[in-house]
Amino acid sequence: MKTIALITDFGTVDGFVGSMKGVISAIAPQAQVIDISHESSPQHTHHAAFVLWSTYKYFPEQTVFVVVVDPGVGSERRIIMVEEIEGKKFLVPENGILEFILPELINPKAYHINNPEYWLSRVSSTFHGRDIFAPVAAHLVNGTRGEDLGVRIELSIPESPFRDINASTIEQEGRILHADRFGNLITNLRPRIERPDDLSHLSLEIGNRTIGAIKKTYADGEYGELIALAGSSGLIEVAVRNSSAQQMLGLRIGDPVIIRSS
Amino acid sequence: MKTIALITDFGTVDGFVGSMKGVISAIAPQAQVIDISHESSPQHTHHAAFVLWSTYKYFPEQTVFVVVVDPGVGSERRIIMVEEIEGKKFLVPENGILEFILPELINPKAYHINNPEYWLSRVSSTFHGRDIFAPVAAHLVNGTRGEDLGVRIELSIPESPFRDINASTIEQEGRILHADRFGNLITNLRPRIERPDDLSHLSLEIGNRTIGAIKKTYADGEYGELIALAGSSGLIEVAVRNSSAQQMLGLRIGDPVIIRSS
Amino acid sequence: MKTIALITDFGTVDGFVGSMKGVISAIAPQAQVIDISHESSPQHTHHAAFVLWSTYKYFPEQTVFVVVVDPGVGSERRIIMVEEIEGKKFLVPENGILEFILPELINPKAYHINNPEYWLSRVSSTFHGRDIFAPVAAHLVNGTRGEDLGVRIELSIPESPFRDINASTIEQEGRILHADRFGNLITNLRPRIERPDDLSHLSLEIGNRTIGAIKKTYADGEYGELIALAGSSGLIEVAVRNSSAQQMLGLRIGDPVIIRSS
Numbered sequence: 001m002k003t004i005a006l007i008t009d010f011g012t013v014d015g016f017v018g019s020m021k022g023v024i025s026a027i028a029p030q031a032q033v034i035d036i037s038h039e040s041s042p043q044h045t046h047h048a049a050f051v052l053w054s055t056y057k058y059f060p061e062q063t064v065f066v067v068v069v070d071p072g073v074g075s076e077r078r079i080i081m082v083e084e085i086e087g088k089k090f091l092v093p094e095n096g097i098l099e100f101i102l103p104e105l106i107n108p109k110a111y112h113i114n115n116p117e118y119w120l121s122r123v124s125s126t127f128h129g130r131d132i133f134a135p136v137a138a139h140l141v142n143g144t145r146g147e148d149l150g151v152r153i154e155l156s157i158p159e160s161p162f163r164d165i166n167a168s169t170i171e172q173e174g175r176i177l178h179a180d181r182f183g184n185l186i187t188n189l190r191p192r193i194e195r196p197d198d199l200s201h202l203s204l205e206i207g208n209r210t211i212g213a214i215k216k217t218y219a220d221g222e223y224g225e226l227i228a229l230a231g232s233s234g235l236i237e238v239a240v241r242n243s244s245a246q247q248m249l250g251l252r253i254g255d256p257v258i259i260r261s262s
Numbered sequence: 263m264k265t266i267a268l269i270t271d272f273g274t275v276d277g278f279v280g281s282m283k284g285v286i287s288a289i290a291p292q293a294q295v296i297d298i299s300h301e302s303s304p305q306h307t308h309h310a311a312f313v314l315w316s317t318y319k320y321f322p323e324q325t326v327f328v329v330v331v332d333p334g335v336g337s338e339r340r341i342i343m344v345e346e347i348e349g350k351k352f353l354v355p356e357n358g359i360l361e362f363i364l365p366e367l368i369n370p371k372a373y374h375i376n377n378p379e380y381w382l383s384r385v386s387s388t389f390h391g392r393d394i395f396a397p398v399a400a401h402l403v404n405g406t407r408g409e410d411l412g413v414r415i416e417l418s419i420p421e422s423p424f425r426d427i428n429a430s431t432i433e434q435e436g437r438i439l440h441a442d443r444f445g446n447l448i449t450n451l452r453p454r455i456e457r458p459d460d461l462s463h464l465s466l467e468i469g470n471r472t473i474g475a476i477k478k479t480y481a482d483g484e485y486g487e488l489i490a491l492a493g494s495s496g497l498i499e500v501a502v503r504n505s506s507a508q509q510m511l512g513l514r515i516g517d518p519v520i521i522r523s524s
Numbered sequence: 525m526k527t528i529a530l531i532t533d534f535g536t537v538d539g540f541v542g543s544m545k546g547v548i549s550a551i552a553p554q555a556q557v558i559d560i561s562h563e564s565s566p567q568h569t570h571h572a573a574f575v576l577w578s579t580y581k582y583f584p585e586q587t588v589f590v591v592v593v594d595p596g597v598g599s600e601r602r603i604i605m606v607e608e609i610e611g612k613k614f615l616v617p618e619n620g621i622l623e624f625i626l627p628e629l630i631n632p633k634a635y636h637i638n639n640p641e642y643w644l645s646r647v648s649s650t651f652h653g654r655d656i657f658a659p660v661a662a663h664l665v666n667g668t669r670g671e672d673l674g675v676r677i678e679l680s681i682p683e684s685p686f687r688d689i690n691a692s693t694i695e696q697e698g699r700i701l702h703a704d705r706f707g708n709l710i711t712n713l714r715p716r717i718e719r720p721d722d723l724s725h726l727s728l729e730i731g732n733r734t735i736g737a738i739k740k741t742y743a744d745g746e747y748g749e750l751i752a753l754a755g756s757s758g759l760i761e762v763a764v765r766n767s768s769a770q771q772m773l774g775l776r777i778g779d780p781v782i783i784r785s786s
Contacts (some may be wrong), residue, residue, distance in 0.1 A: 074479025
């Protein structure tokens with residue numbers, strides 16, 4: 001049983017995702033299709049980039065990840081497939097969606113997916129998810145190789161977006177990477193520590209607030225209290241127990257944070 | 263592996279769809295169940311009719327489509343199953359949901375699904391999705407025939423809702439069939455052309471606006487510009503790049519459009 | 525093919541559920557994962573308790589139900605697994621989620637799930653759904669027994685939340701258990717009758733309204749009329765045809781209702 005994991009901005013009201021699954025089911029009926037999210041912001045590829053990064057490690061080897069957040073559909077942007085040897089495959093429009101995972105992949109190889117033999121026979125100008133991504137993903141699951149689906153291309157690996165902090169950190173700047181549905185604000189500050197206490201000397205500045213010692217879990221905060229903790233994605237996040245830190249602080253993706261010894 | 267594809271108005275907050283899948287899983291554990299949409303408007307069967315039409319072609323032969331948008335549940339409305347020979351099957355309440363696909367099906371046969379042997383032993387008055395549709399769909403996947411599930415009925419095929427346009431079109435009236443989650447307005451005007459340029463002589467009147475040459479893709483419009491294009495469903499649609507044509511125009515399903523030589 | 529059924533409050537915007545499914549897919553690739561709801565209220569376990577109760581009977585024997593509505597994650601609350609012999613299994617935080625089903629289970633056995641051998645190697649403080657629940661569910665599907673996953677514990681069975689009514693009922697007090705997405709208000713009053721007419725002597729008091737004879741289905745009400753009927757979950761519910769009883773009455777979970785001979 002091979003797995004295809006989907007991230008799109010298609011929502012679930014119309015039949016866009018259903019069409020993609022129909023196409024996959026017709027070509028690779030044995031594939032197991034898993035929805036990661038279909039609620040990525042239509043125009044904001046950083047949401048999809050973060051959700052992909054925070055989930056891909058938990059999927060089996062050989063999983064084919066398909067991300068269709070593609071404001072440039074129909075324009076000259078390329079569709080690419082990046083794979084680890086004997087490992088995970090990522091089929092995406094070339095628009096930055098892989099920026100968080102590329103620095104972590106081991107010996108990634110990339111292909112420009114340009115061989116229409118593996119696409120639907122009629123390709124619309126506006127729905128490549130159904131007409132190109134879905135059939136190519138199904139053929140990947142069936143064992144078709146990157147060499148057959150397109151041509152090898154060079155890949156430039158971006159710098160890692162993460163900033164490490166540890167027991168000896170004095171000051172580190174960072175930024176807000178993501179806000180989840182609970183309103184928790186996830187930063188790009190990545191603890192590299194043995195014990196949770198190793199960060200107890202640090203406080204976090206965010207908006208015009210300063211938050212003291214890093215907590216262990218949401219339940220360590222009082223109701224309504226703004227706390228910082230090492231979250232489930234392995235990054236420092238800011239939360240309010242039973243409420244939304246994003247609403248309380250009024251901040252946005254990209255806004256700066258500073259962690260410093262207090 | 264056989265496929266059951268679901269369209270309902272049950273939403274995903276309560277367990278309605280989960281119950282249906284539980285029933286299917288108990289009777290046909292090998293079935294692959296695909297969600298097309300559970301956000302059809304509870305009382306508007308035209309949404310489900312459009313979503314079914316725009317997706318069914320992409321599913322494998324033998325797929326069993328189940329549509330439970332059923333404001334008349336518990337009343338005298340019939341449940342019917344329509345099938346193509348050796349082909350797709352459609353299990354629906356008899357309330358117009360098949361209006362867009364019936365004119366396209368080849369030699370459809372129809373059955374009134376009235377044999378309670380294949381239903382759950384207790385049938386509620388309000389949730390036939392779980393008590394009748396789900397078990398009947400599972401039995402269909404298991405190979406039970408229409409003759410066993412009910413009795414053959416005559417089917418009246420409605421007129422096609424689509425209006426063809428092509429390189430020699432001078433004027434054609436149409437209407438808005440559907441608005442998708444992005445606010446794109448999909449019309450019933452269907453291009454029958456070889457090359458996208460074949461429609462460049464036509465302009466579209468919608469609301470009190472006139473939109474010039476048909477574009478190829480969303481990216482051909484300026485940000486905020488109202489454009490018309492041949493959409494992914496094979497119909498003319500009206501869109502605003504990175505915004506909602508539905509909100510900009512304030513129009514509704516059924517409102518008229520006119521395409522004419524300019 | 526074994527089934528895992530999921531109820532969480534994670535929503536579908538972020539990748540939380542996707543991560544859980546990735547973990548399951550890696551450990552038990554043959555498992556069939558069914559979403560019941562991911563829209564339980566983050567802090568209100570009674571929604572999940574009701575949704576679980578109203579759906580679990582419809583799933584095949586051996587189904588593993590996983591409920592992650594867990595405001596106490598990271599605190600001292602236990603994770604437990606309750607199973608019927610040769611039957612269904614329930615993996616939940618110990619916070620009341622099983623209150624509606626426990627009185628119905630036959631000879632349930634319970635385990636405190638505390639053996640980290642079957643968890644992910646790194647367990648976060650805030651996302652036990654991914655790090656503990658998902659791998660334990662996958663191992664349950666693979667045949668690992670409760671004795672291996674944790675230690676046997678005693679279970680106190682709560683009183684049934686339901687109040688029976690029948691043809692000879694004169695008066696019975698009850699309360700609102702649940703409001704579904706259509707705004708129907710489901711009570712804890714459970715008809716135990718042979719024929720729908722057996723309740724026609726009863727009227728329901730709710731808010732400051734009195735509703736006469738129990739109806740059979742939504743279509744028996746006039747548009748806009750407040751009606752009471754025996755709903756699909758086997759309980760008396762209050763509905764308004766094509767509208768929301770919850771909005772019309774402005775009532776909440778736990779508010780009292782009285783049924784009495786009129």
